[in-house]
Amino acid sequence: MTLLHCLILAFILxxxxxxxxxxxxxxxxxxxxxxxxxxxxxxxxxxFAYFKAQDPTAGTLFSIFSIAITACEMAxxxxxxxxxxxxxHSLDVNTQExxxx
Amino acid sequence: xxNLISHSYLILLFPLLSFVINGLFLCFKHRKAxxxxxxxxxxxxxxxxxxxxxxxFISGAKPLTAWEFEFLSFSGNLIATIGCLLDPxxxxxxxxxxxxxxxxxxxxxxxxxxxxxxGRFFALLSLFVFSMLGxxxxxxxxxxxxxxxxxxxxxxLLIGFWYNKPSAVAASKQAFILxxxxxxxxxLGIILLSYIAKSFVFSDINSLRLENFAGQMISLGIIEIPTxxxxxxxxxxxxxxxWGKSAMFPLHIWLPNAMEGPTPVSSIIHSATMxxxxxxxxxxxxxxxxxxxxxxxxxxxxxxxTMLFAAxxxxxxxxxxxxxxxxxxxxxxxxxxxxGSAKLIDGSVHTLGYTAATFxxxxxAFFKCMLFLIAGALIHQVHTNDxxxxxxxxxxxxxxxxxxxxxxxxIAGIPPFSGFYSKDEILITAxxxxxxxxxxxxxxxxxxxxxxxxxxxxxxxxxKMRSAPKHPVHESLLMTLPILxxxxxxxxxxxxxxxxxxxFFTPENITAISHNIPDVSFIPPLAICxxxxxxxxxxxxxxSPKANLVKxxxxxNRNTFYKTIYNKFYFDEIYYTFVRQFILGGLASFARFLEExxxxxxxxxxxxxxxxxxxxxxxxxxxxxxxxIGVMILxxxxxxxxxxxxxxxx
Numbered sequence: 176m177t178l179l180h181c182l183i184l185a186f187i188l189x190x191x192x193x194x195x196x197x198x199x200x201x202x203x204x205x206x207x208x209x210x211x212x213x214x215x216x217x218x219x220x221x222x223f224a225y226f227k228a229q230d231p232t233a234g235t236l237f238s239i240f241s242i243a244i245t246a247c248e249m250a251x252x253x254x255x256x257x258x259x260x261x262x263x264h265s266l267d268v269n270t271q272e273x274x275x276x
Numbered sequence: 277x278x279n280l281i282s283h284s285y286l287i288l289l290f291p292l293l294s295f296v297i298n299g300l301f302l303c304f305k306h307r308k309a310x311x312x313x314x315x316x317x318x319x320x321x322x323x324x325x326x327x328x329x330x331x332x333f334i335s336g337a338k339p340l341t342a343w344e345f346e347f348l349s350f351s352g353n354l355i356a357t358i359g360c361l362l363d364p365x366x367x368x369x370x371x372x373x374x375x376x377x378x379x380x381x382x383x384x385x386x387x388x389x390x391x392x393x394x395g396r397f398f399a400l401l402s403l404f405v406f407s408m409l410g411x412x413x414x415x416x417x418x419x420x421x422x423x424x425x426x427x428x429x430x431x432x433l434l435i436g437f438w439y440n441k442p443s444a445v446a447a448s449k450q451a452f453i454l455x456x457x458x459x460x461x462x463x464l465g466i467i468l469l470s471y472i473a474k475s476f477v478f479s480d481i482n483s484l485r486l487e488n489f490a491g492q493m494i495s496l497g498i499i500e501i502p503t504x505x506x507x508x509x510x511x512x513x514x515x516x517x518x519w520g521k522s523a524m525f526p527l528h529i530w531l532p533n534a535m536e537g538p539t540p541v542s543s544i545i546h547s548a549t550m551x552x553x554x555x556x557x558x559x560x561x562x563x564x565x566x567x568x569x570x571x572x573x574x575x576x577x578x579x580x581x582t583m584l585f586a587a588x589x590x591x592x593x594x595x596x597x598x599x600x601x602x603x604x605x606x607x608x609x610x611x612x613x614x615x616g617s618a619k620l621i622d623g624s625v626h627t628l629g630y631t632a633a634t635f636x637x638x639x640x641a642f643f644k645c646m647l648f649l650i651a652g653a654l655i656h657q658v659h660t661n662d663x664x665x666x667x668x669x670x671x672x673x674x675x676x677x678x679x680x681x682x683x684x685x686x687i688a689g690i691p692p693f694s695g696f697y698s699k700d701e702i703l704i705t706a707x708x709x710x711x712x713x714x715x716x717x718x719x720x721x722x723x724x725x726x727x728x729x730x731x732x733x734x735x736x737x738x739x740k741m742r743s744a745p746k747h748p749v750h751e752s753l754l755m756t757l758p759i760l761x762x763x764x765x766x767x768x769x770x771x772x773x774x775x776x777x778x779x780f781f782t783p784e785n786i787t788a789i790s791h792n793i794p795d796v797s798f799i800p801p802l803a804i805c806x807x808x809x810x811x812x813x814x815x816x817x818x819x820s821p822k823a824n825l826v827k828x829x830x831x832x833n834r835n836t837f838y839k840t841i842y843n844k845f846y847f848d849e850i851y852y853t854f855v856r857q858f859i860l861g862g863l864a865s866f867a868r869f870l871e872e873x874x875x876x877x878x879x880x881x882x883x884x885x886x887x888x889x890x891x892x893x894x895x896x897x898x899x900x901x902x903x904x905i906g907v908m909i910l911x912x913x914x915x916x917x918x919x920x921x922x923x924x925x926x
Binding site: 193196197198199200205268 | 900902909
């Protein structure tokens with residue numbers, strides 16, 4: 176297992192994430208795709224830290240930070256989605272219309 | 277005794293005060309107070325004017341500037357002032373305007389008492405009197421122009437006084453536009469004249485001599501012409517201003533239509549004072565006109581055509597105010613003719629025409645004002661302008677009957693009434709000038725004048741009443757008194773003032789050349805014969821026991837000639853066609869083409885581009901979230917690659 180393998184894995188995950196964001200119509204699906212992209216970035220962090228850094232602790236710590244922040248972010252995003260669902264009874268992006276009230 | 281002359285600003289102050297107080301405070305709520313204030317102030321003005329003029333003539337009638345202040349200073353030498361010039365001509369006009377204004381004010385109290393907006397009427401009437409007096413005392417041509425426009429505005433406002441009547445509104449607009457059209461030439465003339473003379477002041481302008489400019493050239497921007505020609509051109513342009521204001525043919529059509537206004541207005545503005553402003557202007561600048569080439573001959577020809585043309589139309593009309601309007605036109609033509617024929621065929625200038633014209637302004641003002649007041653009294657009682665519906669008013673309105681008999685005799689030129697003396701002088705002038713055709717025209721018009729005036733007189737007062745009046749016909753004191761007051765000058769203004777006019781009314785800077793004056797003693801009897809013939813003619817047609825009034829008043833079953841005259845030679849129609857076809861159809865549609873096709877399409881071109889660009893950008897805002905995200909990702913990639921492109925040239 177080399178750095179290149181890790182980078183390819185991260186790249187594949189990131190591409191899957193982008194593909195998911197662009198094609199998914201459901202907001203929760205898009206949220207999951209974004210999560211995948213973030214994980215690809217985390218893998219890069221860890222991989223660079225493991226293979227290249229003098230002191231791998233810093234890179235690992237950063238990825239833990241980023242996972243924690245992502246969890247908070249997702250909690251907020253889910254809360255918003257629930258609020259939207261209560262209002263519109265749907266989370267389909269195609270049928271979402273901005274309600275000017 | 278010089279006090280009066282130094283206080284001559286009062287003649288302007290009285291009407292101005294009345295206008296301001298009435299217009300600002302009394303106009304809407306206190307119309308009786310407005311009437312009383314206006315009338316008493318104009319009465320004070322009239323008394324002051326009489327004293328002023330009497331003192332002026334007693335002290336020798338030397339032209340003087342009573343007061344003057346700087347109004348606009350254009351450049352070092354060219355300063356426009358507002359001042360008061362007293363000379364015999366302006367003194368005569370001050371007297372006429374003030375007296376007639378006072379009489380008309382009294383009359384208006386009676387005439388307008390049922391009108392709820394009579395407060396506005398009195399305010400505007402005062403404005404008119406103020407502007408007219410400012411016009412006649414002007415020391416310079418610039419002041420003349422300012423007040424000239426002010427009388428135009430007040431005339432416009434008063435013609436359209438009953439603004440809920442569409443015909444009155446149309447007439448006021450027509451009057452304003454036509455006179456403005458002429459005034460634009462007047463302004464051009466003033467500019468050109470002040471450019472040549474380097475002054476606005478009348479005394480400077482009137483002392484110009486063509487010899488002083490011999491051989492000089494003047495640049496008019498594009499072309500360069502001899503100064504002499506430019507001077508003649510400016511005189512002609514100034515005369516065009518008077519042409520429009522005095523409603524000379526073919527700019528005459530606004531005057532008969534202006535009869536839509538209240539009758540006191542027609543009486544003071546459109547017969548006695550404002551419309552003679554054109555004649556006054558020519559008289560004021562007479563020495564300039566006298567030296568300016570053939571301009572005086574143009575004045576004469578225009579005057580003759582108007583005089584004859586209007587008199588012919590007046591013979592067929594049925595609206596009494598329109599008959600009087602055409603009669604006014606005809607008399608204005610007389611005055612212009614008199615001024616114009618001052619230049620003899622051999623080129624020398626005789627001053628009799630000037631005397632005759634100013635004398636006729638003076639006498640005409642009184643009897644024509646009176647005739648209009650009588651017409652107003654008839655209209656007020658019978659509630660129609662139409663002669664068809666009148667007749668037999670002699671017994672019901674005896675005082676008015678006597679007064680109108682005197683006025684008709686005066687305008688027809690029967691001695692000893694005032695019209696005879698002034699008209700006689702005009703005829704003599706025309707004869708001496710050596711234009712036999714014009715003399716014959718004037719004589720024939722004198723016959724026509726007697727005919728149409730007595731036609732009106734017989735049809736209104738004699739015979740039987742041709743309609744049942746809604747109210748019992750009577751004479752009201754407030755309206756009869758002014759008419760009777762005007763009888764005095766109508767009788768006495770002729771023979772008593774003749775010598776004054778002959779003594780004082782010769783234009784300055786003109787040296788009368790003595791020459792063989794042809795024998796003119798046959799003219800007065802001839803003129804009287806013509807007038808009497810006219811009266812007899814109209815008696816046979818309209819008042820004798822055998823007269824067939826039904827046939828005489830019939831305007832439908834007539835030959836083409838009569839109908840052409842009855843329809844005023846179709847001049848209204850010609851104007852309307854001209855305006856529709858040429859101005860609305862030609863000029864306006866050309867302007868519209870420019871506007872729509874060229875300017876409009878240019879604007880449209882740019883808006884279309886902006887619109888298209890906008891819709892292109894707008895199509896990106898589709899509201900589809902994955903599209904936004906995709907574009908965002910592409911954008912980030914674009915910036916990444918763009919920053920790595922070797923564009924910096926390394």
